[in-house]
């Protein structure tokens with residue numbers, strides 16, 4: 001089902017904490033930049049309910065300043081054909 | 082196979098984010114990330130502009146088994162450098178809603194019956210001819226859209242203006258961009274912004290004038306915030322009538338009372354002159370001063386007519402005019418403190434700061450929309466902050482091709498692809514390129530959009546063809562126009578992709594190809610033309626709006642003017658159309674160039690795009706030998722206008738004591754006919770609501786989610802309340818998003834418009850509230 005990638009910006013000085021927080025969430029893969037305060041996050045959730053839950057968890061992360069989407073994919077089955 | 086494909090998609094997702102980061106943060110490195118080469122080839126990617134707003138982000142559409150399944154930002158597109166917003170990423174799903182219109186339908190004995198599309202096209206041609214013969218050429222009309230592709234708009238104009246001889250051609254961009262156009266024409270004599278998005282990478286100060294960019298132009302807003310993060314000296318000021326996500330992210334939020342932006346803009350100019358922050362070299366060389374008529378009305382009556390008259394004034398007269406707008410006087414009108422007015426003036430006035438002003442519907446949907454556009458240009462012109470990197474008064478567009486199709490092709494009653502119907506040389510040029518007698522093109526404009534729907538109601542128009550837009554949700558004072566469309570001897574054709582309140586009033590519905598199911602071009606806010614190929618097949622009998630018009634034109638006997646085949650029509654149309662814009666002021670790229678690149682900015686001269694117009698260093702059309710040449714005006718100067726503050730058409734009073742403001746939310750595009758069929762977007766904001774100020778809500782005894790009745794002199798709706806949501810209006814104002822056809826807020830709004838641009842004001846009318 002949905003696969004998304006994001007650019008995640010940590011709060012000031014919180015990159016390590018953000019990587020740890022994101023890695024602790026299910027359905028998340030994290031690629032930290034080695035020279036700047038940016039993290040790439042790839043999410044792959046099995047269904048809409050899990051996706052909604054993950055979105056809520058992401059919204060609640062204290063170490064996260066902002067998330068910008070970079071890629072989106074959604075399986076066709078649930079789109080109504 | 083499934084596993085491989087999934088793994089590939091995750092790779093694609095990660096590589097897309099890495100590429101985006103690279104574009105936004107030069108030098109960034111992701112050591113653990115291996116470059117993707119030799120991908121599995123399960124998905125092929127093709128470029129297109131996003132379908133959902135005037136920003137014009139480049140996207141790559143991923144196709145698997147003939148179906149569009151994924152979207153990523155196009156890193157080669159300078160607009161978004163690989164980023165997209167949530168609408169863009171989910172956009173391919175709009176193609177696959179369950180209730181997609183795939184066959185033509187015709188009303189027979191009151192019922193809509195499916196028919197082969199050929200039969201529907203025959204009927205349209207027959208009805209059009211019959212109506213024209215019986216009631217005259219001006220009894221037939223076409224109403225299109227800023228979401229029309231450029232070829233759609235071009236063939237509509239050619240058929241109706243060139244062949245049928247009526248100027249009954251309008252588009253919904255009248256409802257969103259007309260004031261921007263008249264603003265440009267009156268200040269510069271030529272349409273569309275002088276700057277470009279690159280201004281964001283140079284400006285130190287951004288002022289958003291009634292423009293919730295965080296939701297309406299999110300990718301540009303991110304670019305602005307990325308600049309603030311990257312550079313130390315960037316300030317963002319949100320100047321608005323309600324608090325929004327833009328206000329929250331801004332360094333300073335300043336609220337003004339509706340309509341009083343006119344007074345504040347004049348007060349900023351007053352301060353600039355008073356403190357001698359005027360850039361005299363610039364003003365003396367490049368600016369002339371003018372005034373126009375005042376007390377110009379609001380257009381709420383049928384057949385309203387207005388023509389402005391420009392008179393030259395000198396600087397001293399202009400200065401005297403501004404005496405009414407001292408910050409202290411304006412504080413009383415606007416609710417903006419004199420201190421904040423002086424603060425904004427100082428930002429514009431400081432020669433060491435580069436300032437970009439952004440605006441969109443707040444200034445355009447305004448009964449003095451042309452004036453407020455003029456007034457913001459005045460500020461930039463007084464301090465000479467214009468047409469140079471970072472110094473940019475920038476009118477953003479809402480729709481993906483409001484600029485490309487409506488403003489450039491000229492799909493408005495008075496326009497032609499080059500110039501206006503009123504001017505003989507422009508008619509002659511059109512007649513020659515279109516291969517029609519010049520006498521075919523009527524020198525008199527007919528109806529602007531509001532008046533066109535009034536004419537339909539009165540019966541002056543009896544046949545109307547509506548494409549790519551949903552006026553039975555978007556017309557202000559909607560009930561009148563819906564009742565008009567439903568009258569017995571009106572014939573309404575609607576081309577669309579999903580059922581809407583507009584297809585509900587149709588006599589014929591044509592199934593339309595959507596976005597990348599057809600080849601076409603859009604033109605975005607920064608003069609960028611963006612080509613897209615047919616990437617997937619349209620469903621059922623759906624066909625492009627362009628080809629629908631060509632089919633009808635051929636049936637009406639205009640094969641000579643529409644000789645193309647379905648294999649090559651877009652390229653041929655483009656090459657014919659671009660003849661209208663030949664020359665350094667508006668030269669367009671060739672079809673072959675457009676196909677290769679992720680958008681090309683015009684003027685495109687000798688293989689080079691023009692980033693900053695009127696600036697001799699960048700713009701090959703400058704010929705006066707000076708550093709700037711405002712060549713749109715005969716005097717080669719930009720015009721400063723003395724335009725006063727005048728109140729709104731309708732303001733709160735003791736009976737109707739609240740302002741009603743309407744607009745959009747990030748998740749939904751316009752009337753929601755597409756985004757409400759995209760599950761992620763629909764679930765995020767499933768229905769509309771009314772935003773209330775918490776203190777007003779408490780006084781009325783209304784809590785979150787409770788139903789509220791909004792009543793105006795024209796109609797009423799009952800809608801759930803939202804308190805302390807993403808937007809908070811000040812006391813005495815409510816805000817309703819218009820994306821939800823279950824709550825037709827335009828039954829409440831007023832059809833008053835700017836007398837110069839004829840664009841209605843959706844931001845201000847008076848209502849009262851009741852707990853339902």
Ligand code: SF4
Nearest residue numbers: 131133134138166169
């Ligand atoms: S900002 Fe506009 S053009 Fe860009 S992805 Fe979003 S909706 Fe599309």
